[in-house]
Amino acid sequence: MSELxxxxxxxxxxxxxxxxKGVEMFCxxxxxxxxxRCNKCRELVNNYKCVKCGFVGP
Ligand SMILES: [Zn+2]
Ligand SMILES: [Zn+2]
Structure with a gap:
């Protein structure tokens, strides 16, 4: 499989x-x-950080 x-x-x-089927969302x-976000990170409620405003959260 090529790099998509x-x-x-x-x-x-x-x-x-x-x-x-990850989840596409806006900050x-x-x-x-x-x-x-992948399903795993949703289940684990892993943190994410917005690259634009620096918002951190689940
Ligand atoms: Zn993930
Ligand atoms: Zn943001």
Whole structure:
């Protein structure tokens, strides 16, 4: 399989495969940055940080 441009999980930086069905969301603070979270990080409620405004949260 060639390197597709898979979205990276903002928490663990691992690529999210279409099979995995991660969650695409916008930063709840600034609403400008769109990022992905994998199912694992959602379950573990891992922290993420918005690259734009620095908001940290689950
Ligand atoms: Zn993750
Ligand atoms: Zn933000």
């Amino acid at each position: 441009e898979l979205p990276l999980c903002i928490s663990c930086r691992s690529p999210i495969t279409p099979k995995e 709840p603070n600034c609403g400008e940055t769109k990022f992905w």
